[in-house]
Amino acid sequence: MWTKQWSQECGLLFLDRQIPIHEDNQSCFNAAKGDCNLNNKRMKHINIQLHFIKEAISNGFAELIYTPTYSMLADFLTKSVGRVTLTRALNSLGVLKLGYRRMLKIKISTKSDPVFVP
Incomplete structure (x- = not known):
């Protein structure tokens, strides 16, 4: 939200849409929606x-x-999460698993992108 307000103050184009807040805790979710007693x-x-x-x-x-x-x-x-959960999350985020031998074949180019050498 701070980034959105800052970019608008600077005159930068910012998409005019809501920032999604993902929550998996039912108590927090209900408290933020106002569906619980806050006097506790x-x-x-x-x-x-x-x-x-x-x-x-x-x-x-x-x-x-x-x-x-x-x-x-x-x-x-x-x-800490299990191996299955970790693997699913890394795959969803696009993280590649490289073995040691494959990493040795990576030649770093002058650009920011690595070049794979067969």
Whole structure:
């Protein structure tokens, strides 16, 4: 959201669409939508951050999307996951698995793109 506001202030063209916020935690999802009791003692410490998200959603800057845990691609960056989950996430992100012998055959060109030598 900061990037969107900054680019508009600088006069840069920015797509006028909502920023998607993917959430897999039902409690957080319901709190951001306003479907839970915020007067709970355990919710007291996050009221400021929560109101920021709720305001962004109500103003149309952001869109809250429930995404199941198995579909969260960035989970492997924040917690330990199994090999199947890690492989699926890396494949979805376009990360290639290169063996040691294949890496030795990569010749770095003067451009930013590597050149594969057979």
